[in-house]
Amino acid sequence: MGFFDDFSKKASEALKATADKTSEMGKELQLKGKINELTAKQGRKFKEIGEAVFNAVVEGKDPITDDVKVLIDEVTAFKEDIKRLEGDILKVKGIKHCVNCGEELSLDVSFCPKCGTEQPKEEVAKEAEVVEEEPKEENNDESEPKE
Template identity: 30%
Template sequence: MKDFFEDLGKRLSETAEAVTAKAGDAIEIQKLKAQIRELARGNAEDLMELGQSIYDRFENGEELDEASKGLCEAIASRKESIEEYENKIEGLKGACECTRCGKMVAKDMAFCPYCGSPVTEEEDIFEADDLAQEAREEAEEAEEIVAEAAEAAVEAVTEAAEEAVDAVEESVKEETEE
């Protein structure tokens, strides 16, 4: 029985050493994986910075290769969509678009916080649009009246000129007959 306990003790000791070695390996593996993640994050940050510099060149109108240009155009398109969605959200919240700078302004603001211009209520905008439409219609009517008057004046002048020519011809004819 003594041999049994000695073997058991040896085996427990060996197993403990193996478990300790495995635990040490596991810790070392986790440290290495953490270093890999840190390096990968650094690469991701550098790639983002590189991508941003290429996109900045695209926005400045610099020449890019086709692949970069395509990616930049896709990014620009998504940026526009994001802005549209943000404007819709602001509209649903009751905000309106500043007529001067185009930014969304909260409904309870009297002045645009971006450019300082007075915020016009949507009702005022619609009223202004209606007034502008009425002014355009009145201008069209005035143009028609002026065109008709000009046409009548041209006809009157033409008729008067023809009568004057006839009178001059008649006068010349009478003088030649005498």
């Protein structure tokens, strides 16, 4: 039964790989769609900020009104969301960008081949990995030296 087991296992693995690839592309498209949506919303907010500032200046008021502050907060939130989604796309694709030069790197690369900058470890790292060194017993002898 070994052969058929092996055969069906390989077949299902191939199917799974195809499905992964497809869902990967689907996820990327979905994320890009969200980014486009947020970028459009952000553009409308920028327009509102511009109009509010313009009107205030024309009326001789301080342009940074409370309304403008609220709009700026909203744009800031959009920008954060977009950044997060862009990070998600990179994760879906299994790549990251060099923190120094922006070169596209695979997730497991520690040093950028282009500029040599060391890349920060992914925050995914297991928390339980902190290894505490055992104190050396020979140093425990802090009492008066023996004679």
